[in-house]
Structures are given as structure tokens and as C-alpha cells.
Amino acid sequence: MNFANVSVADLDSASTSAMNGAAFGIVKMSHDGKVTDYNDWQSKFTGMSKSAVIGKHFFSQVAPCTNNFMVSQKYDAGATLDESLDYTFTLKMAPTPVKLRLLKGANSQYLLCNK
């Protein structure tokens, strides 16, 4: 799985183990922003286990720093989305420049995170 060119269809069909094998973070969400999957990379770098974030609203309960027009509101703009941007996360409270990829398809939406 490649950060730059993985598609929504690839992610929709990926098994949990395939997602856990990715060398970047994957947050899978329903269209209302609830976390439905959270891969090992994301868990390792945020310090939050999958069980702690599943079912929570990603933009308000997990990563409120993304609850703005640059990230969360992009998902509301249309039926599909594929946009990359530079961002700063505080992974385990260490400010870290990351690259985000925002993806949205018919069934789910994804936030990909790469250092």
C-alpha cells in the first residue's frame, strides 16, 4: 500500500491486516466522521489504541486540531475527495510535520497520515 497513490477502492477492500501493514497512518471513518478503523501505524505514533478511538467522532473527539476548514470541512464539500496537504500534528505531544491525504468515497472516508 502506497501513501501517494492508494485509492479509496483499495482501502475499502483492504483487510485490517493489510491496513496494519501500511507504513503510514490510516484512519477510516463513516461519512459522519465516526472512526471505524485505525491502523497500527496511527496507533503507534499517537499513543491511542484502536479500541480507544473506534466509534468516536474523529474531528471533535480524537483529533480536534483537524476540526477546521483545512481538514474536516473538506469532507463536507462533495461526494468524493482526494486532496493532500502539509500539516502539523502533535504525535505523543511532539509537534511533527506530516503530510495528510484526505480521501472520500461512496462508502467511507479516510485520513492518511505520513511523516
Place this chain on the structure above:
Amino acid sequence: MSQEQELERLYEFLYVAPVALVEFGQDGTIRMANPRLAQVFNRISMGAYFPNFFDFLDKYIPSLLAVIKAFDADNGEIQENVRYSVDVPAEQGSERLWFDITVARQEQDRYFASLNNVTQQMKLAEQNHYRDQWLSAITNHLQHHVFFTIDAVGIVDSWNRTGEVVLGTISTHAIGMSLLEIVECDANELEKCMSLAAKRGVASFSATMTDRHHQRVSGQINLQSILDMKGDLQGYSVVLSLS
């Protein structure tokens, strides 16, 4: 709860804390920060990354940087909730964000700061400031009307230039007076009028009063109820209109 779960809860607390927190060293190097601080950086410029807090301050809040550098005690509170503004890009154009910033020096090489976004409060305060100026412009130019407020039992609790110009009563004298000392009317009639205004919002009656030339003049007294945010009566605004 295992140590791992406790750590996770601590992370969650810091991730969702509604205030930006940062720890930095004597040279400004950021050692820890929570997502709210990242959000401030990202608002300034998408993907903006400041490994050094002083670089951020130098560019956007240089006066705070000067305050921190001037603090020469080994530890202690440098400042508490001092307000600063930062202009950031918005979805359309730009926006001014306001922060209350507290900075403390924990040890010689260890500082903590919190940045509390108070932009919404500032917007409300600004609206009130504009409204005050607008009201002031009106009251400064009225010749035959007096505006003031009374509390729920009829005691003057605010006064302005209109009362000085028309009635010749200065603010320090007027505040604390009963409305009955300003207008000559029957106490029962005034009470009735206040009850009516409390019930319906507005009420008026006629009365006489003494103007600044010590002449008795007649006029109309209009009362409008002032309610607090819960809808409870706090007093009345009064407009005296001289005939």
C-alpha cells in the same frame, strides 16, 4: 487500570484539551505541545511547523518574546492571561485570532505556556464597543430627550450626557436617585407604569420635571423593560421626551 491505559487516558486528555499547551526550553525549542497548539500553527499557515516557540513568537507576537526574555528569575509566573492578536488566513480572506496567554518558568531551562483562544469573546466585546459608540453618537446630539436606566425598583443606575444637557443633573448626582426625584408624578402611577412595562415590554405616562434652567416643563416618560439572558427583569430604560 494498567499503566498503558493510564498513559492513553493522559494522551487523550492532552489531545482534546480545549486550550493550547506548550513546553519549551530556554532557547525556545518546543519539547511538548498538544494539538491545539498545532492548530494555531496550522491556522497561521497550512502545514506551518515551528520547532522553536521563540521563532513563532518573533514572527507573530514579538512583544511576548520580549517579556519572556526579560524575565530573569529562575522560576515563577511570567504573565497570566495577557491578550494578544494574530492575523491568520481564513477560508475567505483573513481573520484576527485573539489569545489569552499565560507563561510560567518551571525551571531555568523549562517553560510552560497556555494559549486560550478568546476570539469569540473578543468579537462580542467588539460588537458592544461599536454599539456603545453608536449610542454615544446619538446621546451627544439630543437636545430634548433624556436617556437613562433605572433598576427594577426605580432607582437610576446609569446616566449620560443627555441628562446633563436637558436637566442639568450630573451623573454622580443622578445615579442612586429615585425616578420620582427626577419627574413629578404620582408614585402609584409610576408603579403601575413599571408593572405594565414589565408585563408588556413598554409603557408610558405624562409628567412634569424641572429643566436645567429651573423651568418646569412637561413631557412624556417612556419605559422599556430590560431583561437578562434568562428573561428575568433587571430594570428599565427610560426616555424622557420634553414637550
